[in-house]
Amino acid sequence: MNKTITASNAPAAVGPYCHAKLAGNTLYTSGQLGLIPATGELAQGVEAQATQALENLKAVLAAAGMDMADVVKTTVFLADMNDFAAINTIYAQYFTGEAPARSCVQVAALPKGGLFEIEAVAVK
Numbered sequence: 001m002n003k004t005i006t007a008s009n010a011p012a013a014v015g016p017y018c019h020a021k022l023a024g025n026t027l028y029t030s031g032q033l034g035l036i037p038a039t040g041e042l043a044q045g046v047e048a049q050a051t052q053a054l055e056n057l058k059a060v061l062a063a064a065g066m067d068m069a070d071v072v073k074t075t076v077f078l079a080d081m082n083d084f085a086a087i088n089t090i091y092a093q094y095f096t097g098e099a100p101a102r103s104c105v106q107v108a109a110l111p112k113g114g115l116f117e118i119e120a121v122a123v124k
Contacts, residue, residue, distance in 0.1 A: 001023075002021050003022040004021060005022055005027065005063050007056075007059040007062065009059045010032070010037055011033075011035035011037045011040055011056060014033075014035075014112060019060045020060050020064060025123055026121065026122070027061070027121065027122040029119050029120045031119040032056040032118055033049065033056075033111060033112060033114040033117050034051070034053040034114060034115070035053075035112070037056070037059075042114055042115075045115075046079075046087070047086055047087075049116045050087050050115075050116040050118075054090065054118065057118055057120060058094070061122060064122070066124055068094055068095060070123060070124055072100050072123050073101045073102070074100055074101075074118055074119065074120045075104075075105075075118070076102060076104040076105070077105060077106075077110060077118070078104065078106050078107070079109070079110055079114065083115065087104075
């Protein structure tokens with residue numbers, strides 16, 4: 001059995017999908033862009049977008065009764081791999097202690113012209 005998770009303080013989905021699905025004790029999140037929840041607009045610059053996307057991810061996790069420590073795997077999508085070092089600095093501020101497994105790929109484009117997107121799998 002699975003449950004749809006909707007976070008009231010995360011930006012609305014920009015397509016036909018939900019914030020996350022909880023299947024048993026495992027949460028699968030949709031990708032989070034650096035969208036500001038109050039405006040639906042992207043934060044300015046890759047660092048600001050990464051920070052906002054990670055805050056959005058925290059909001060989705062919280063809606064499922066989880067936090068960043070419950071994340072076991074992330075996938076990061078970058079519009080430019082040259083941003084990798086800057087992103088790692090921000091990412092490390094959100095995943096302290098033992099970091100989750102991670103993949104990071106450069107993509108041709110992200111929705112709304114985003115520069116950073118993250119999805120996660122978390123287990124409680």
